[in-house]
Amino acid sequence: MKKIQILGTGCPKCKALTQNAETAAKEMGIECQVEKVTDINEIMKFGVMMTPALVVDGQVKVVGKVLSPEQIKAML
Amino acid sequence: MTLILAVFLVCFYLPVGVKRFDNAVMESLYLVKWYAQEHVLLCLVPAFFIAGAISVFVSQASVMKYLGAKANKTLAYGVASVSGAILAVCSCTVLPLFAGIYRMGAGLGPATAFLYSGPAINVLAIILTARILGLELGIARAVGAIVFSVIIGLIMHFIYRKEEIEKANGQMNMPEPEVRRPLWQNALFFAVMIGVLVFANWGASNDFMFKTTDGSTIRAAVLKAPEHGSSLTGSYTVKVLDGVQKGQELDLPVESVIEKTPVAGMWTTIWSHKWAITGVFAAALGIIFVLWFGIEWWKVVVTAIPVVILALALPMEGMMVMIPFTIAVIGISWMTVTSKGEAEEWFSSTWGFAKQILPLLFFGVIVAGALLGRPGHEGLIPNRWVEWAVGGNSLRANLLSSVAGAFMYFATLTEVPILQGLIGSGMGKGPALALLLAGPALSLPSMLVLRSIMGTQKTVVYVSLVIIMSTITGMFFGAFF
Numbered sequence: 001m002k003k004i005q006i007l008g009t010g011c012p013k014c015k016a017l018t019q020n021a022e023t024a025a026k027e028m029g030i031e032c033q034v035e036k037v038t039d040i041n042e043i044m045k046f047g048v049m050m051t052p053a054l055v056v057d058g059q060v061k062v063v064g065k066v067l068s069p070e071q072i073k074a075m076l
Numbered sequence: 077m078t079l080i081l082a083v084f085l086v087c088f089y090l091p092v093g094v095k096r097f098d099n100a101v102m103e104s105l106y107l108v109k110w111y112a113q114e115h116v117l118l119c120l121v122p123a124f125f126i127a128g129a130i131s132v133f134v135s136q137a138s139v140m141k142y143l144g145a146k147a148n149k150t151l152a153y154g155v156a157s158v159s160g161a162i163l164a165v166c167s168c169t170v171l172p173l174f175a176g177i178y179r180m181g182a183g184l185g186p187a188t189a190f191l192y193s194g195p196a197i198n199v200l201a202i203i204l205t206a207r208i209l210g211l212e213l214g215i216a217r218a219v220g221a222i223v224f225s226v227i228i229g230l231i232m233h234f235i236y237r238k239e240e241i242e243k244a245n246g247q248m249n250m251p252e253p254e255v256r257r258p259l260w261q262n263a264l265f266f267a268v269m270i271g272v273l274v275f276a277n278w279g280a281s282n283d284f285m286f287k288t289t290d291g292s293t294i295r296a297a298v299l300k301a302p303e304h305g306s307s308l309t310g311s312y313t314v315k316v317l318d319g320v321q322k323g324q325e326l327d328l329p330v331e332s333v334i335e336k337t338p339v340a341g342m343w344t345t346i347w348s349h350k351w352a353i354t355g356v357f358a359a360a361l362g363i364i365f366v367l368w369f370g371i372e373w374w375k376v377v378v379t380a381i382p383v384v385i386l387a388l389a390l391p392m393e394g395m396m397v398m399i400p401f402t403i404a405v406i407g408i409s410w411m412t413v414t415s416k417g418e419a420e421e422w423f424s425s426t427w428g429f430a431k432q433i434l435p436l437l438f439f440g441v442i443v444a445g446a447l448l449g450r451p452g453h454e455g456l457i458p459n460r461w462v463e464w465a466v467g468g469n470s471l472r473a474n475l476l477s478s479v480a481g482a483f484m485y486f487a488t489l490t491e492v493p494i495l496q497g498l499i500g501s502g503m504g505k506g507p508a509l510a511l512l513l514a515g516p517a518l519s520l521p522s523m524l525v526l527r528s529i530m531g532t533q534k535t536v537v538y539v540s541l542v543i544i545m546s547t548i549t550g551m552f553f554g555a556f557f
Contacts, residue, residue: 009171044172047180
C-alpha cells in the first residue's frame with residue numbers, strides 16, 4: 001500500500017496535481033491512499049517551499065510543478 | 077426554498093429603471109468592452125506568455141539559494157526584495173515561500189522583505205498597472221515596494237533580533253537547477269518578448285496640432301476625447317500647450333476640427349513606426365524559436381506568412397492591427413503546443429495563468445464598473461463619497477486606503493480595475509499608491525495564515541508596519557505627482 005501526499009495550500013495547481021495523481025494510481029491499479037496536506041506548517045516539515053509538491057511514502061518526489069499522470073506513474 | 081425566495085425577492089425589487097442602477101449596469105458593460113478591446117490582446121496576452129516563460133525557463137532554485145540559511149545577509153535582503161518578480165508569479169505561491177525563507181532559510185528579515193514586495197512586483201501586476209493606471213504609478217509601485225520591503229524587513233529583524241527560532245528540521249527541498257541553455261540566451265529571449273510587449277503597446281504622445289475651422293492652429297494635449305466610434309459628434313477637451321492661451325483648457329467640438337496631427341518628436345516617430353519595430357522583435361522571436369527551442373522552422377514560416385501579408389495589406393491602425401496580431405498569437409500557441417519538451421511546458425503554464433487570471437479579472441472589471449463607473453462617469457457609489465474618503469492627499473485619506481487595502485482581499489490583478497474606478501471617482505494619486513502597496517501584500521485570509529506561521533505578535537507588528545509604510549509612501553508620492 002502506497003501513501004501519496006500532495007502538499008499545497010489549495011491553489012488550482014494543487015488540485016490539478018491531486019487529480020493527476022489519483023488518475024495515475026487508478027490506471028496502474030495499485031492500492032494507495034492519497035492525502036492532501038494543506039497546513040502550511042506541515043508542508044514546511046517536508047522542507048518544501050514551492051507548492052504543489054508530490055510526496056510518495058514520505059519521500060519528496062517533485063516540487064513546484066504539476067505533473068501529468070504519465071510522469072507520476074514513473075514515480076510510483 | 078430559501079434560495080428561490082431570495083432570488084425572487086431580488087428580482088421583484090430589482091431596481092431596473094432607477095437611473096443610477098441602469099447607469100451602473102451600462103458602466104460595467106462599457107468597462108468590460110474597453111478592457112476587451114484595448115488591453116486583452118495587445119497587453120495581457122503577451123504578458124501571460126512572459127509570465128509563463130518565467131515560470132518555466134527561469135530556475136527558481138537558483139534564486140532560492142541566495143535566500144538559504146547560510147546566505148550572505150546583505151545579499152539576502154537584496155535578492156528577497158526583487159525576487160518576487162520571478163518567484164511570485166502567482167499570488168498563492170507567496171506564503172509557502174515566505175514560510176520557507178523564515179523557517180529554513182535566511183530568517184525573518186529577508187522573509188518579510190519578500191512577503192511585502194512579492195505580490196507588488198510580479199510581472200503581470202506591474203505591466204497591467206503601468207498600462208492602465210499610468211506609467212508613473214506602475215514605476216512608483218515597483219520602486220516603492222522594493223525599497224520599503226527592505227526597510228520593513230530590517231525593522232522586523234531589529235525588533236526580533238534576540239529571538240532564535242528553532243529552524244525546521246530538514247533541508248530545503250528544491251528542484252535541481254537544470255541548466256538548459258546559457259544565461260545570455262535566456263536574457264535575450266526575455267528581452268525580445270518584452271520588446272514585443274512594449275512596442276505593441278506604444279501609445280501616441282499626447283501632443284497634437286489642431287487645425288480648426290476658424291483658421292487657427294492650436295498645440296494641445298487631449299484630456300478627453302469623443303467617445304469611441306462616434307467620431308462625428310462630441311468634443312475634445314484639450315489643454316493648450318503653446319501660445320497665448322497656454323495652460324488653459326478648451327472645448328473643441330468635433331465639427332470645428334479640420335485636422336489633428338501628432339507633433340513630431342522621438343516619441344511620435346517611434347509611435348508611427350511601432351508596428352515595424354514590433355515586427356522586427358517578432359521576427360527575432362521566430363528565429364529564437366527555431367534555433368534554441370527546437371521548433372520546426374516550417375511552422376514558424378507558416379505562421380509568419382499570413383501575419384506579414386495581413387500586416388502589409390491592412391491599414392495598421394484602429395482595430396485592424398488586432399488581426400495580424402491575433403494570428404501571430406494563435407500561431408505561437410500552435411507551434412508551442414505541438415512541440416515536445418519545454419516549449420510545450422511554456423504554453424501550458426501560459427495557458428494556466430490565463431485560465432486562472434482572466435475570470436478573476438473579468439469579475440473584477442464588472443464589479444468595479446458597476447460600483448464606480450468608468451473614469452468621468454458615475455457608478456452605484458456616488459463620486460463624492462469616494463472624494464470624501466480618499467480624495468486629495470491628506471494623512472487621513474492615505475491611512476484610510478492603506479487600512480482598507482490591508483484587510484481587503486484582492487484576487488490577482490483585480491486591484492487594477494478597482495483602483496481605476498476609484499481614481500476616476502476622485503481618489504488621489506497618493507492614496508491610490510498606498511492602496512496598491514498595502515492591498516495585494518496583505519488580506520484578512522493571508523493574515524490568518526501568517527499568524528499560524530509566525531505567531532500573533534509578529535503578525536500584528538508586520539501588519540502595522542505595512543500600513544504605516546504604505547501611508548508614508550502614499551503621502552510622498554501624492555505630494556510630488
